[in-house]
Amino acid sequence: MSSNRMKERAEPSLGLRQYAGIVAGVLSLLACPDVQAQDADDTEDRVTLQVRPRTEWRDGYKRLRQPGEAGELLTMQRTRLTWHHGTEKWEVRLGFQDVRTFGDMAGNTPTYGALAATESWGAWKPNAKTRITVGRQRIAFDNERIVGAVNWSQYGRFLDGFRWDQTTALGTTTAALTWDAPAGLTRIMGYHVYTSDRHRLSFLYFDQKNSLDPTASVLTSGATWTGKAKNEAVSWVVEAYAQEQRNDQPTSFMGVAELHGAFGNLGKALVALDWLEGDARGRAFHPFLGTNHRHYGWMDHFYVGLPANGMADARIHWTKPFGKAAWKAHWDVRYHRFYSPSFDNLYANEVDAVVVFKPTDFVQASFGWSVMRATEAMYASQNRAALANAWQQWGWIAVNFSPSILL
Structure with a gap:
């Protein structure tokens, strides 16, 4: 079995019997008289189900293929x-997910399975x-470039902690504190967003402290x-972020224009340019908690499969609906041209x-295909032997069933 496939697996947690017990427990709770006795006008109970299989052909996905x-x-x-209970003053959400690769064990023993709590908050x-x-809980800001929930991944990302949202005449302010004890990480986040008729301005403060390696x-x-613009046919996004490390490295920067x-x-x-600073000394901007698959190419060679020592991405996107209205169908094509942070070397076209x-x-239902043509500079950056035919590819088919039931 390949190393890529092993990486995609979740750690064992609960088996099928525990999963059935959880489902029965949720349904029993909903049937309790104490729960049903609340004022129906102020109470909503909703169960959301999701089944999302995805078949992938990986040939140079995340890391350049070798001879x-x-x-x-x-x-x-x-x-x-996922079960969600809401009233005027309170909300509770309890969600579980199982992620597995077809062909693995059935997960019907107490020692094997991938079932785990995703969301569990009040x-x-x-x-x-x-x-x-x-x-x-799920925490994501703006377009998830710095802090994201990574929903494209089968596992997603959820953080344990506290969050306070306060709305005033000047916008909405968020303060969050989360922990990742096994990794020794404590995250302090402050976020504010102000919205007017044609403009939206947000500020983010994100301090990640590492107790294992300060x-x-x-x-x-x-x-x-x-x-x-006033006609709403033209819009733009400008982003600027700075990153300071505790190891005496100079401040690194990231800039985006769309x-x-x-x-x-x-x-x-859209036409856009992303620039993330980096140099040979190890100074680099790292969007380590972002949904990087969304921004830096679906082949996941930058900040997903491998860490990147900075990069620049000149890109063009084009999306268009097609077919019958009942299909609600559209296609999306994106072209990326990746460079080194100094623009001295072309890394790849994707x-x-x-x-x-x-x-x-x-x-x-989604059907996708990605191809990448890497240069010798990119092979060198990944410490991989260059191939005469340097095409990499990733194809996938996904179906997402997600009914929501109001109880």
Whole structure:
């Protein structure tokens, strides 16, 4: 079995019997008279199910293929069950997921399985402008470039801790404190967003402290500005962030500029440039908690498969609906041209394409293919032997069933 496949597996946790017990427990709780006795006008109970199998062909995915290495075909599935209970003042969410690769053990023994709690939190809303959330929760800001939930991954990302959201006339402010005890990480986040008719301005303070290796502690701060023209056909995004490390390295920077356009029947397009500073001495900006798959190519060669010592990404996106209205279908094509941070070396050209169908609100099918042409400079950056035919590819088919049931 390949190393890539091993990396995709979850740690053993609960088996099928425990999973059935949890489902029965949730349903029993919903049937309790004490729960049902609350005012129906103020109470909502909703169960959301998700079954998301995805088949992938990996041939140079995440890391450049080496001579003699063969591609790999595998299918993974994410299964989720989430219960959400909400009233005017309180909310509770309890969610579990099972992630496994087809062909693995059935997971029907106490010692094997991938079932784990994803979301398990409670929230108090003392008034319409204040919300305090405690527990394992999804935390994501802006476009998830710095802090993201990584929902594209079968596992996703959820953080354990506290979150306080406060809305005023000047916008919404968020303060969060989370822990990752096995990794020795404590994260302190402060976020504020102000929105007007045509502009959105946000600020982020993100301090990650590492108790196991204090020199690896990182402080990231910056801002994101999103705006649109009066006709709303043109919009833009500008981002600027700085990152300070505790190991006496100089401050590193990240900058992003995007220009979006809507062209009627021709669809929507954008041109953009991402720049993440880095040099040979190890000084580099690292978006370690971002949803990097979304931004730096779906082949996942930058900040997903391997750490990157900085990079620049000049990219073009084009998306357009097609077919019958009932299909709710669209295609999305993206071209990336990756450079070293100094623009001295071209790393690779990558093309990503996907076709999406959504015939109902709870069924979606996606078909995607990505190809990458790497240069010798990129092989050298990954310490890999260059191939005469340097094409890498990743193909995938995914179906997402996600019905929501109001109880």
